[in-house]
Amino acid sequence: MKLLQALFFPPEQPGGVSSMIPYMQERFTSPRWEMDLFSLPKRIRNKGREDVQFETFDWTKYQESPVVQKYMQTYRDYLWWTKLRIQKPYDLIHAHHPIAGLAMKSVFPDTPLIQTIHSSYERELILNGRIEPGALDHQFLIAIYGELEHQAERLLTVSESFRQYLTPYVKQPDVIGIIPNGFDEKRFKPIPHDNAIPQLVTVCRLVPAKGLDILFKACAELKGRGHDYVLHIIGDGPIRPDLEELAQRLGIYNETIFYGYTLHPEEFMPFFDIFVLPSRAEAFGSVFAEAALSCLALIGTDVGGIPEQIENGSNGLLVPPEDPSALAEALEKVMLDPSYRYELARSACEKAKTHYSLGRSVNELKKLYLQFASKA
CATH class of the missing domain: 3.40.50.2000 (Glycogen Phosphorylase B;)
Incomplete structure (x- = not known):
């Protein structure tokens, strides 16, 4: 055929x-x-x-x-x-x-x-x-x-x-x-690691629909509560200058790394700890499955196809869209409890291997x- x-x-x-x-x-x-x-x-x-x-x-x-x-x-x-x-x-x-x-x-x-x-x-x-x-x-x-x-x-x-x-x-x-x-499992190679400071990562096109302004506000709340972290932004798009300015205005620029577009982010995604993307809409959200196969804990918004991948509290956490405080609380929960974070990541990986x-x-x-x- x-x-x-x-x-x-x-x-x-x-x-x-x-x-x-x-x-x-x-x-x-x-x-x-x-x-x-x-x-x-x-x-x-x-x-x-x-x-x-x-x-x-x-x-x-x-x-x-x-x-x-x-x-x-x-x-x-x-x-x-x-x-x-x-x-x-x-x-x-x-x-x-x-x-x-x-x-x-x-x-x-x-x-x-x-x-x-x-x-x-x-x-x-x-x-x-x-x-x-x-x-x-x-x-x-x-x-x-x-x-x-x-x-x-x-x-x-x-x-x-x-x-x-x-x-x-x-x-x-x-x-x-x-x-x-x-997703081809051979592309994803989870690596055991122990980061002293939680490493947060998101992978997306830098456009308003992805809700990165909400993520930055949540990260500012985390910093205000005294939590250490590093936020890795993989991707590029028209609002990158706006996001860089927002990070400076919120006081989180030193904690945030902008990588720009990367062809194969799955090659180094396993070195991070938490994948977070507060999208305003997603038909499916392929990057969540990719992060799961990299054995990261998942945090996403309860919109579109994301809740079909994330069962809240079982293999990740769901938060309402447009809610920086709820996102900050979810991040704080997985940042402060490495065992819980590992269980979420393991469950997410198992589901992704089975369903995706x-x-x-x-x-x-x-x-x-x-x-x-x-x-x-």
Whole structure:
């Protein structure tokens, strides 16, 4: 069976998709399976020129929005690149971004399409202050979900929470399948260590949706209570200067280390003690599974797919979003009790190995792919 995994970003880009798809390829290396990866290089900009129409809505009603204009130009670029680069036919295409799925179905209308929706672009834009709820760009982006449902033979997503989020925007939400991202255990090598000062770490894109302002305020409370710690920030993004200024203003700059973007944070994540990320929204939160496989104690917010990974008090701690004091209390609890911290980390690691292994995800996908084998 000839498979194409259609990504949007190149595989080396950060994110849940890149943490899984490239590592799947070796699991499909057999006489029965042949799998290729495809994505849009960053250098491809403003190449596409063709007129575009969708079958379920008229996108031109929203074309005054700069966000919609950029989205549609990227879609045209993806179409142009697909037609230029893909010459051979495939039995099945599995797309991991709406632009990738819609472009593939346009170019290969007779090839079955499985579409995984990994996250909510419009919700991220709202939380990051880029668009307003109900505005033209928001209406356009949620209309895309209905087009995807119409075009794809099967819709998937990564958590029950995100399936519920999609419910108002599709006709048959109950038939959306759920396959969480899977992670190759060989990438994660927990290391026994004993840090005299608790080492806190977060890994994310530096945008408002990740709630790092809340984390900094919580850390300021911890410092005010006399607790020593080091906070490691792995990632980059548009609000890094704002976060550095906030750390200085809160008096925690000396305790905070900004690393910038790192391609493989899992290589040194095991040397830290506590993973903390007070996101304002997460479809799944792949980085929590990665931190769990690195045997770190987990602290996250009770939003989106995070509580599907963290059972509060069992394999990590959940706190309400937008609550620095609650986050400070949770951090204090695991910082002051190394035995409790270890038990949380061990339980988190065991759950991640059981529920979020790459092998489990691959097996579920193979079963799904084989349903289309007779149609190939």
